[in-house]
Amino acid sequence: MKVMVGILGFALCICCLSKANAAGEESWKLGMQAYSFNRFTFFEAVDKNKALEMKYIECYPGQTLSKEKPGVKMDHNMSSADRKLALQKLQDSGVKLMNYGVVGLPNNEAECRKVFDFAKEMGIETIVSEPPEDAFDLIDRLCEEYKINVAIHNHPKPSHYWNPDTVLKVCKGHSKRIGACADTGHWMRSGVDPLEAIKKLGAAKRIISFHFKDLNEFGNPGAHDVPWGTGKGQVRAILTELDRQKFKGVFSIEYEHNWLNSMPEISKCVAFFRKTAAELSDVKFKRVFKKNLSNAIMEAGSWAFDADGVLSPTPKGHGTIWTEDRYGNFILELDFKVPEKGNSGVFIRGADLKNWIHTTIEIQIHATTDGAKHGQCGAVYDCLSPSKDATKKPGEWNHYIITCLDNKIYINLNGEDIIDMDLNLWTEAGKNPDPPVAAGTRNKFRYAYKDMAREGHIGFQYHGNMIWFRNLKIKSLD
Numbered sequence: 001m002k003v004m005v006g007i008l009g010f011a012l013c014i015c016c017l018s019k020a021n022a023a024g025e026e027s028w029k030l031g032m033q034a035y036s037f038n039r040f041t042f043f044e045a046v047d048k049n050k051a052l053e054m055k056y057i058e059c060y061p062g063q064t065l066s067k068e069k070p071g072v073k074m075d076h077n078m079s080s081a082d083r084k085l086a087l088q089k090l091q092d093s094g095v096k097l098m099n100y101g102v103v104g105l106p107n108n109e110a111e112c113r114k115v116f117d118f119a120k121e122m123g124i125e126t127i128v129s130e131p132p133e134d135a136f137d138l139i140d141r142l143c144e145e146y147k148i149n150v151a152i153h154n155h156p157k158p159s160h161y162w163n164p165d166t167v168l169k170v171c172k173g174h175s176k177r178i179g180a181c182a183d184t185g186h187w188m189r190s191g192v193d194p195l196e197a198i199k200k201l202g203a204a205k206r207i208i209s210f211h212f213k214d215l216n217e218f219g220n221p222g223a224h225d226v227p228w229g230t231g232k233g234q235v236r237a238i239l240t241e242l243d244r245q246k247f248k249g250v251f252s253i254e255y256e257h258n259w260l261n262s263m264p265e266i267s268k269c270v271a272f273f274r275k276t277a278a279e280l281s282d283v284k285f286k287r288v289f290k291k292n293l294s295n296a297i298m299e300a301g302s303w304a305f306d307a308d309g310v311l312s313p314t315p316k317g318h319g320t321i322w323t324e325d326r327y328g329n330f331i332l333e334l335d336f337k338v339p340e341k342g343n344s345g346v347f348i349r350g351a352d353l354k355n356w357i358h359t360t361i362e363i364q365i366h367a368t369t370d371g372a373k374h375g376q377c378g379a380v381y382d383c384l385s386p387s388k389d390a391t392k393k394p395g396e397w398n399h400y401i402i403t404c405l406d407n408k409i410y411i412n413l414n415g416e417d418i419i420d421m422d423l424n425l426w427t428e429a430g431k432n433p434d435p436p437v438a439a440g441t442r443n444k445f446r447y448a449y450k451d452m453a454r455e456g457h458i459g460f461q462y463h464g465n466m467i468w469f470r471n472l473k474i475k476s477l478d
Contacts (some may be wrong), residue, residue, distance in 0.1 A: 014338075030273055031056025031098060033065055033252035034074075034264065035209055039259050042074040043089050048263065050093045052270055052473075053406075057090075057098035058128070058209075058252040076103070076118035083121060092274060098250050099209055101128020101181065102153045107135035109142075116146045116232045126209050126250065128153050128159055128181045131294070133170055143177040151181030151208040156189040156221060162261065163190075164197040169208050179206040184233055185213025185254070189221045195234045197239060202245040211254040214269075225257040227268035236276055268383045271420075274405055278331060278477055285333070288323060288472035290457070297322040297353065297457070311469040313462045320459040322353060329477035330453035332402040337468040340394045342367040344467040345381060346460060348404060351453035358446045359453065364409060365403055367394040373441055374432075380420045380445040383432055386411070386418035393452060397470075405477065423449045 021350035031054045042059060043066040049057045058421075066089075072082050090097055095174050100119055101402050105127065112135070119127055121184040126149040131139055134220035139150050152170065154161045161167055164187075167180050180201050184194040201207045214231035217223035228235045236415050238275075253269055289296050291305055291379060328349070334467035338344060344365040353360045362381035377398075390413040401412040411419035425433045426449030432441045460469055 005273055026395065027248040028277060029056045029098065029250045030054055030267075030270065031058065031095075031250060031252055033058045033060065033099075033254040034389075035060045036253060036255045036262060037061060038185070042086065043067070046089055046093050046095050046341070049095055052267060053256040054270065055093050055095055056098045057254075058101070058250070059097060060101060061103050070129045076100075076115045078118070083118075087122065097122050097124055099126045099128055099151070099181075099252060100124045101126075101151070102155075103127060103129055105131040105135055105139055105150065107128040107132055107138055109138055112138060112142055114476070116142050116148060118240075119148050120146055124170055125149060126151050126181075128209065128211075130155065130159065136170055136174055140174045140178060143175050147176045147177075149179070149208050151179055153181040153211065154186050154190075156186045157191075157283075162186070162192070164192065168201065168204055168206060171204070172300040176205070181209045181211060182207055183211040183213070184235075184238065185211070185215050185223075185225065185252070185256075188215045188233060189212075189219050190224055191219045193234075195237050195343075198238055198241055198245075207245075207247060207249065210252060212251045213254060213256075225255045225265075227265050228272040230268075231413075235272070239273070240280065241277050246339065264427050266321060271408055273412060274408070275403060278403060278405060278475075281331075281475060281477060283475050285331075285475045286475040288332070288334075288474050295324045296381075297324055299447070303463070309470055311472065312466060317462055320347065320356070320461050322347075322350060322457045322459040324457075326456050327404075327458060327478070328476065329405050330403075330475065331475045332400070332404075332458065332472075333474075334400050334472045335470045336365055336400065337397050338365060338367045338394055339466055342394060342465050342467060343463045344461045345463070346400065346402065346458070348409075348458055349403065349453055349456040351456040353457060356459070358444075360456065360459065361409070361449070361452070362461075363400070364463075366391075374443070376456055378413045380409065380411075380419060380421055381425065382422050382445070383449065384419060386413070387420075388416060388418055390414045390416035390418055407450075426450050450458055 032049045033044040034057055035047055041064045045302045059074050063074045064070055065072040080179040089233050103115055128151045130153050143150055152161055152167050156162055171178050187194045187197055213225055214228045214233035215223040215233050216226045216231050218232040253266060255266050268313040283325045299319045302319055304314050305311050307384040346363040347360040350356050350360040364377055364381045366377040374382050374385050377391045399414055407423040409421040429446055430442055432443055
């Protein structure tokens with residue numbers, strides 16, 4: 001899978017988040033359900049979607065179109081002129097309208113055609129609805145005629161479709177274009193285990209899209225949304241199951257809490273999804289260096305692999321060893337070992353090797369944790385300290401997992417998550433953000449991290465004493 005979206009504020013990103021196979025075929029699409037911003041206009045919702053760096057959105061009937069058009073609602077009753085305005089706004093913003101709902105689809109062909117005609121004109125792929133059971137023969141026919149999906153949504157008890165068994169019942173014998181819009185949060189409110197519901201619907205291949213949520217409580221109708229991965233919704237397990245099912249479709253973030261100031265929480269949902277999708281990626285890891293180091297940039301003979309596959313500087317070694325290849329978004333795994341008082345580092349995104357000190361990010365390797373501020377082992381050097389000490393004793397092997405996804409850097413040391421960094425917060429050269437992010441300290445860099453290149457070489461530092469690396473492997477996510 002490929003992951004291709006940043007979090008809040010990175011303008012160079014291509015504004016989407018997806019899961020793709022090794023051939024690059026997109027299969028997971030993450031976007032907003034505009035209902036998350038129902039205190040705002042549809043145009044404002046599109047702007048917020050863009051600010052979150054997602055290129056997909058789902059609209060719902062009844063949202064005010066724009067401040068300039070306060071009497072116009074975003075729905076299938078819009079005039080042709082207003083539809084064109086909405087399409088122009090979407091095009092200018094680089095956002096695609098994927099889904100529409102929850103909207104009624106009665107057993108009335110004329111009324112249903114209004115919705116399908118609107119969907120066709122707006123480029124919508126899926127209509128989200130809770131139709132009466134007697135409407136499904138009609139809906140089946142229209143789905144095939146228009147080549148548009150209908151996804152059955154589940155509001156909580158006592159709504160008709162709160163139980164996934166009911167969704168399966170009405171889908172039976174009908175077009176594969178008819179399936180579920182799985183609302184994981186509403187299942188939780190109804191006391192339905194979302195993971196088991198997804199297994200059941202997935203086995204029948206009846207999941208089309210999601211209103212994706214994580215809630216603070218299970219089985220409580222009054223439970224509210226929380227950033228994904230922090231609640232009771234088994235979000236990671238659900239994504240793992242969907243990866244196993246080879247699900248392809250849209251995840252609409254529907255965040256129904258903290259209505260007027262939800263962007264920071266939603267950005268955490270995007271980050272969680274993106275990091276999990278990267279970890280589930282079916283892109284294969286490859287060796288960072290060939291055994292003969294023919295794909296390395298270094299002083300001749302300064303580094304070498306031994307018979308056990310351990311990379312270290314030679315007796316005449318000096319200088320950093322760099323990858324010939326350049327990487328932007330990636331997962332890098334490696335083992336490292338340092339002696340007493342040892343000091344080294346992993347450099348990432350080295351855009352200019354002639355000026356690497358100020359154009360790369362260093363992930364610190366150190367034998368102790370009492371070094372300079374933001375200089376401990378696991379720190380992003382001179383910028384951000386690790387959240388905990390996860391190092392092993394000098395002379396023991398440590399394991400790094402370094403994940404870079406546009407403006408986000410995650411570091412795991414020996415199984416502990418120690419860094420969750422948003423480069424976009426480093427807006428000034430030579431200065432770390434105000435507390436509590438990095439204590440408002442100065443740093444040595446002539447460029448703000450926000451403005452530094454998001455792609456470049458990876459380097460392994462020789463700092464005057466021994467350092468050993470092994471099991472270096474990388475998964476490119478670009």
